[in-house]
Amino acid sequence: MTLTDLHGHALTGATADSLDAYEHAQRELRCYIGDPVASVDRALAAxxxxxxxxxxxxWLHLLGTEPGGLDVARACCEAAAALPATERERAHRHAASLLSAGRWRDAGHALEDLSLRFPRDVLALQAGHQIDFFTGDSRMLRDRIARALPAWQRGMPGHHAVLGMHAFGLEETGDYVQAERQGRLAVEQEPRDGWAWHAVTHVLEMRNQPREGIAWLAPHEATWSDESFLAVHNRWHLALFHLELDEVDEVLALYDRGIGGPGSSVLLDLVDASAMLWRLHLRGAALGERWQALADRWAAAGVPGQYAFNDLHAMVAFVAADRPREQAAVIEAQRAAMALEESDNAGFTREVGHPAALAVQAFGQGDFARCCELLRPIRSRAHRFGGSHAQRDLIDLSLLEAALRGGDPVLAEALAAERVALRPHSAPAQRFLARSRPLGRAV
Structure with a gap:
């Protein structure tokens, strides 16, 4: 008799022992906790x-964007291809094979079709949601999940994850009221759901509510951080809230305790470490040897050129640490990536990642006019290389600071006014405007 998962989907080749380990891996992935790779390996051993x-x-090896993950994922797809499979399983194999070949958008479309047929397949929804995030498709972040919602109800295994994903999609499309409601419902159902905590956090960031953000995250850190893939990222958000309140010492303490200081070599954690130190760097904060330690980890992490968003954050570290050889390696890898037309990353790199990396390099060289020249055309299309609105703010902050430092004084005042309009109660935004006015047009 063919066994099924908790939602009635047939699982070819499953035994009672492998099914138990597989469902445990699924629960870990839905909450972004534990070690789902170890759990699925137990399923395969059984x-x-x-x-x-x-x-x-x-999927576990594809969605981390780690350099070594592609070979593992391809081997898994080859193993699956040699086994009997249902229609749903064949659709998963097809989508995963597309992503392992660098065809991000085609993989997302394949999962979209899968979810239309099987709306309670949480893995398909989750993999598709992550692809939407990595490709910057905010509408599909929301709508992929919204289409499946009628098939779900409270009490179903994984319902919290569907609500948390929907919350993040709503936030990225600007529906903050509904996003916060869905995210809080998800956390209420499953307090360990790191993505749902993250979705509400994004709402509070986009509303520029740093005190509320600290109140949301800080008292519950043990709940959302324990064995969580998202512990570093949610601490990054907590540090952003403190930075908005000019609490730089607290930001550095958070960095040293739980963002960059522990020395993680996971690429997504390295991205957060670069993004936080760069914001501090733009403010002129004294960072000591933190940049050198981070640059060392980026250099050891793997070959650049596989995902443009990661490349930018590697370049940030190499520029701030004054590592010209590593900077040149990133640029060369990006040029090679742009030549691989069959890979979607060629477009991510050409449209956003390469000019952004060159702009950061120009900033480090004190060529602020060149930095502005490179960043201005891409800031409105930066979503095309992935990340969230909060993460891509690094580009806007870099452009504004470059303009203030002499790249374009008139532009600096305009950008500062734009930021104040979005964040009227923000002390950092008001300081940008005050700094810009002596430089720009006469008032």
Whole structure:
């Protein structure tokens, strides 16, 4: 008899033991906690012929954007191809194979079709949601999940994850009221759901409510950080709230305790470390040897040129640490990436990642006019290389600071006014405006 998952989907080749380990891996992934790779490996040890276990392992290695993940994912897809499979399992294999070939958008479309047929397949929704995030498709971040909502109700396994994903999609499309409501409902159902905590955090960031953000995250850190993939990222958000309140010492303490200081070599954690130190760097904060330690980890992490968003954050570290050889390696890898037309990353890099990396390099060289020249055309299309609104603010902050430092005084005043309009109660935004006015047009 073919066993099924908690939502009735057939699982080819599953045994009772492999099914238990597989469902444990699924629960870990839905909350972004624990070690789902170890759990799915237990499933495969119990039943090497369990098709979906191979495919779950492929997704786990694809969605981390780690350099070594592609080879593992391809091997998993090949193993699954040699096994019997249902229609749903074949659709997963097809989508994962597309992503392992660098075809991000085609993989997202394939998962979209899968979810239309199987709206309670949480893995398909979650993988698609992450692809939408990595490709900057904010509308699909929301709508992929909204389409599935009628098939779900409270009490179903994984319902919290669907609500948390919907909350993040709503936030990225500007519906902050509904986003906060969905995110809080998700956390109420499953307090360990790191993505739902993250979705509400984004709402408070975009509303420029730093005190509310600290109140949301700080008292509950043990809940959302324990064994969580998102512990570093949610601490990054907590540090952003403190930075908005000019509490730089607290930001540095958070960095040293739980963002960059622990020395993680996970690329997504390195991105957060670069993004936080760069914001402090733009403010002129004394950062000591933190940049050198971070640059060392970026240099050891793997070959650049696989995902443009990561490349930019590697370049940030190499520029701030004054590592010209590593900077040149990023630029060369990006040029090679742009030549691979069959890979979507060629477009991510050409449209946003490469000019952004060159702009950061120009900033480091004191060529602020060149930095402005490179960043101005891409700031309105920066979503095309992934990330969230909060993460891509690094580009706007860099452009504004470059303009203030001499790149374009008139532009500086305009950008500062724009920021104040978005964040009228923000002390940092008001300081930008005060700094710009002596430089720009006469009032």
């Amino acid at each position: 039943s090497p012929g369990m098709t979906m276990a191979h495919l779950l392992k492929a």
